[in-house]
Amino acid sequence: MKYQVDEKGYYGEFGGAWIPEMMYTNIEELKNRYLEIIGSEEFKSEFDQLLKDYVGRPSPLYFAGRLSEHYGTKIYLKREDLNHTGSHKLNNTIGQILLAEKLGKKRIIAETGAGQHGVATATVCALKGLQCVVYMGALDVSRQAPNVKKMKMLGAEVVPVHSGNKTLKDATNEAMRDWINNPEDTHYIIGSVVGPHPYPDMVARFQSVISKEMKSQLLEQTGSELPTRVLACVGGGSNAAGAFYHFLDDEQVELIGVEAAGKGVDTEETAATLTVGSPGVLHAAKTMLMQNADGQITEPYSISAGLDYPGIGPLHAHLHKTGRAKFLAATDEEVLQSVLLLTQKEGIIPALESAHALAALDKIKMKPDDVNVINLSGSGNKDMETYLNYFGY
Amino acid sequence: MNRINKLFETKKQNILSVYFTAGFPNLNDTVEIIQELEKNGVDLIEIGIPFSDPTADGPTIQKSSETALKNGMNLNLLFEQLKDIRKSVNIPLILMGYINPVYQYGIDRFCEKCAEIGIDGTILPDLPLDEFESHYKAFYDKNNLHNILLITPQTSEARIRQIDEISGGFIYMVSSASTTGAGKKVEDFHQDYFERIQNMQLKNPRLIGFGISDRATFGNACKYANGAIIGSAFVNAVSSSTDLKTGIKVFVENIIQPD
Ligand SMILES: Cc1ncc(COP(=O)(O)O)c(C=O)c1O
Numbered sequence: 159m160k161y162q163v164d165e166k167g168y169y170g171e172f173g174g175a176w177i178p179e180m181m182y183t184n185i186e187e188l189k190n191r192y193l194e195i196i197g198s199e200e201f202k203s204e205f206d207q208l209l210k211d212y213v214g215r216p217s218p219l220y221f222a223g224r225l226s227e228h229y230g231t232k233i234y235l236k237r238e239d240l241n242h243t244g245s246h247k248l249n250n251t252i253g254q255i256l257l258a259e260k261l262g263k264k265r266i267i268a269e270t271g272a273g274q275h276g277v278a279t280a281t282v283c284a285l286k287g288l289q290c291v292v293y294m295g296a297l298d299v300s301r302q303a304p305n306v307k308k309m310k311m312l313g314a315e316v317v318p319v320h321s322g323n324k325t326l327k328d329a330t331n332e333a334m335r336d337w338i339n340n341p342e343d344t345h346y347i348i349g350s351v352v353g354p355h356p357y358p359d360m361v362a363r364f365q366s367v368i369s370k371e372m373k374s375q376l377l378e379q380t381g382s383e384l385p386t387r388v389l390a391c392v393g394g395g396s397n398a399a400g401a402f403y404h405f406l407d408d409e410q411v412e413l414i415g416v417e418a419a420g421k422g423v424d425t426e427e428t429a430a431t432l433t434v435g436s437p438g439v440l441h442a443a444k445t446m447l448m449q450n451a452d453g454q455i456t457e458p459y460s461i462s463a464g465l466d467y468p469g470i471g472p473l474h475a476h477l478h479k480t481g482r483a484k485f486l487a488a489t490d491e492e493v494l495q496s497v498l499l500l501t502q503k504e505g506i507i508p509a510l511e512s513a514h515a516l517a518a519l520d521k522i523k524m525k526p527d528d529v530n531v532i533n534l535s536g537s538g539n540k541d542m543e544t545y546l547n548y549f550g551y
Numbered sequence: 552m553n554r555i556n557k558l559f560e561t562k563k564q565n566i567l568s569v570y571f572t573a574g575f576p577n578l579n580d581t582v583e584i585i586q587e588l589e590k591n592g593v594d595l596i597e598i599g600i601p602f603s604d605p606t607a608d609g610p611t612i613q614k615s616s617e618t619a620l621k622n623g624m625n626l627n628l629l630f631e632q633l634k635d636i637r638k639s640v641n642i643p644l645i646l647m648g649y650i651n652p653v654y655q656y657g658i659d660r661f662c663e664k665c666a667e668i669g670i671d672g673t674i675l676p677d678l679p680l681d682e683f684e685s686h687y688k689a690f691y692d693k694n695n696l697h698n699i700l701l702i703t704p705q706t707s708e709a710r711i712r713q714i715d716e717i718s719g720g721f722i723y724m725v726s727s728a729s730t731t732g733a734g735k736k737v738e739d740f741h742q743d744y745f746e747r748i749q750n751m752q753l754k755n756p757r758l759i760g761f762g763i764s765d766r767a768t769f770g771n772a773c774k775y776a777n778g779a780i781i782g783s784a785f786v787n788a789v790s791s792s793t794d795l796k797t798g799i800k801v802f803v804e805n806i807i808q809p810d
Binding site: 166174175176177178179180182183321322327331334335338339340341342438439440441442447449451452453454455 | 602603604605606607608609613617620625626627649650651652653654655656676677678679680681682700701702703705706707710725728729730
């Protein structure tokens, strides 16, 4: 229980609900009802059923033999890339769409960066026949054209956001503004463990299926449900939260989050929030932020649109502060090499985001008998253009 | 006595409060805008501290904030610009903005600085009631500052009572469920919400804001509260006027001059 949220929505000093009064009624409703709803037998059976038959869970835990040989240790990949729509994002949107239904909401809004969360949201809205509006930075709209088309084909309206740097942070601002303007019938499906309480806890719970499955799969394959370490990439931190969740109190399991260093943590072009950031309030949570001395949020950079965020979920800020998890950062260059390595050693093309976790294998000491579990959060299909341009195939 | 309280003691109706973004349209317009607003009969001024991510604001204040930041505005500079403001200006002054720049400045230092300059209160929409009460209020009280809290059409009666209890200056009634922005008409406002709040007999005076932009919407709001707040419409006016003094004069006259 040491790493769970408290009743005020805090993980240690991080979290809370720093919302304007205009959002109070909606957040209060969520806060008062989410535990009761997601704990109900009816919800659990619907959620589990959809995870199984629609998402395709459990996702395999795959022993990556040739990659293990390369690094002289044991490496397992949790294959979230094999989920429907190609990433872990659907675990959360399934949970939230069921919750929105129980709350009687008719309209769904979401923000998206790479478009993976947007696609996962548009998908569940199609599944449930609910209206869907996705906010996306205008720059990301042009960078991630295939996902924009997918969302539209799924019936969602994609609204390009022209404010700020026209990326994920700005899309999140605009989604919050939409919610302020539509307080009655709308549910906001946040795509990561960020935003005001109860979102970080709620999204972590929906993603926690990842580590729950890891435990039983590890027991079956290695004879112990506890690995030596778990590694995951961290943007807002939802796939990492899901991968860490059931290991948080097993203190002997090393937890490693990997942020996007971009062009390097000592350059201006980075998204490694925990390395370069400081505490502050953004998107209604107190957490670690990239900001200048005046408290203005600075623009992050990463080759991966899904990690291009100047904040981090409050859970991770707390895990960092307490030392329960270790956080590393991988550069664009290192990540691209890891993409190629996994592709040619295992025949799996990972998402740019997920490859940050792979890149950490070059940065840590591993013993031959160590059991390393990497959360492969998504598939590289969406990144093919970047890969083809970079590698020149 | 805090100037906000003094104002509401002497004037009960048709109070006009105007918001502008510090550092917009030009970095050094701050003092002139304040002086001109007072000269033309405005009762209270909200000085906007620009923030990179103003989630409660519509397009007009988003843009003015962005420009102000590009112009180089920050909290240190704003305090520097305002340091002699009480030599020329008597009406209450409120700082309005988001919590993060204030948090980085340090809440104790911030409150002391406000008191030193002669600022009377703040409006920080993303500083919620419970955080304010448990971690901030003591600093406000020590420096004779009011933190103005918001209510909306969705705020429950119990919560309005709680906000009324803790408020000291006035209550900011958000006109309808929305971000800031001009362009609303009288028909867009829920008169039943205005009436419901009016009938609650709150101990604090009330100003209505968000979407108040002209004589008609101002006049309507004044029927249900002690006055109203104009923000985006004024920001639009100063951004399009070639001469600041004339622009401000014409704008304020259009709102408050008797027919
Ligand atoms: C495949 C994949 N992994 C990771 C992320 C980052 O999000 P989070 O840190 O919430 O897992 C994204 C975001 O778009 C993603 O698409």
